[in-house]
Amino acid sequence: MSETPIAAAGQVSADGQFRWDGQRWVPIPRGQREPTRWTRPMQLAAAALFVVEAVFTILTTAVYVNHDSMLRVLQTAGLDLPQGTNVDTAATAAVVSTWIVVIVIAAIEVIAALGSYLGWRWMFWAALVLLGVGAIVPIAFPDTAPIPRWVSAIESIAAFALFIWMLIGLIRFGPWAMKKSGT
Numbered sequence: 001m002s003e004t005p006i007a008a009a010g011q012v013s014a015d016g017q018f019r020w021d022g023q024r025w026v027p028i029p030r031g032q033r034e035p036t037r038w039t040r041p042m043q044l045a046a047a048a049l050f051v052v053e054a055v056f057t058i059l060t061t062a063v064y065v066n067h068d069s070m071l072r073v074l075q076t077a078g079l080d081l082p083q084g085t086n087v088d089t090a091a092t093a094a095v096v097s098t099w100i101v102v103i104v105i106a107a108i109e110v111i112a113a114l115g116s117y118l119g120w121r122w123m124f125w126a127a128l129v130l131l132g133v134g135a136i137v138p139i140a141f142p143d144t145a146p147i148p149r150w151v152s153a154i155e156s157i158a159a160f161a162l163f164i165w166m167l168i169g170l171i172r173f174g175p176w177a178m179k180k181s182g183t
Contacts, residue, residue: 033121038169038177043116046127049162050113053134053155054106061102064147070094124175128166134159 009022018025070091081090112130115123138152169177 033174033176033178033180036169036173036177036179038173039119042166042169042177043119045162046116046131046166047113049158050109050116050127050130053159054109054113056151056155057102057109058106060147060151061098064151065095065098065102067091067095070098119176121175124166124170128163128170131159131163131166135163 009020011020012018012028013020013025017028019028020026067088071087074087074090074094079090081087108130112123112127116127135156138156166177173179
């Protein structure tokens with residue numbers, strides 16, 4: 001009598017290409033990944049950070065960006081304005097353009113939060129880029145906005161920390177810290 005070991009449902013074959021469904025070995029589709037214990041916390045952390053950044057960006061812009069603050073920035077920058085344009089007009093245009101940029105950035109962050117929460121695989125790459133940019137830009141260009149440095153520093157540190165965690169998860173497991181089936 002030969003004893004055939006009974007595989008538990010969900011068990012992956014030694015070669016990582018089949019999964020036991022309780023009755024037979026079923027091929028595992030290529031590119032399929034399984035979550036690790038890091039996956040969901042990483043997705044939720046990214047989603048939360050993007051939502052907080054969107055709200056934080058809008059609030060800090062509302063508090064710190066106004067006509068007077070833009071006048072100070074323009075005067076500090078020492079820009080040569082086109083003939084026929086006065087500093088007040090340039091400051092007003094700067095406030096309007098700043099709000100347009102802030103709204104676009106907030107919309108991108110909300111989409112990144114949604115994609116992170118839902119675990120879209122392609123969003124991992126977009127989130128990684130957004131976090132990298134969010135960590136570097138405030139440090140590289142500290143004096144280009146009327147927002148205090150401490151505000152930029154908080155955002156930069158949070159983005160950098162999550163960027164590093166996602167990078168470690170990518171190296172160790174794969175996107176969103178999800179490992180290939182059977183490994």
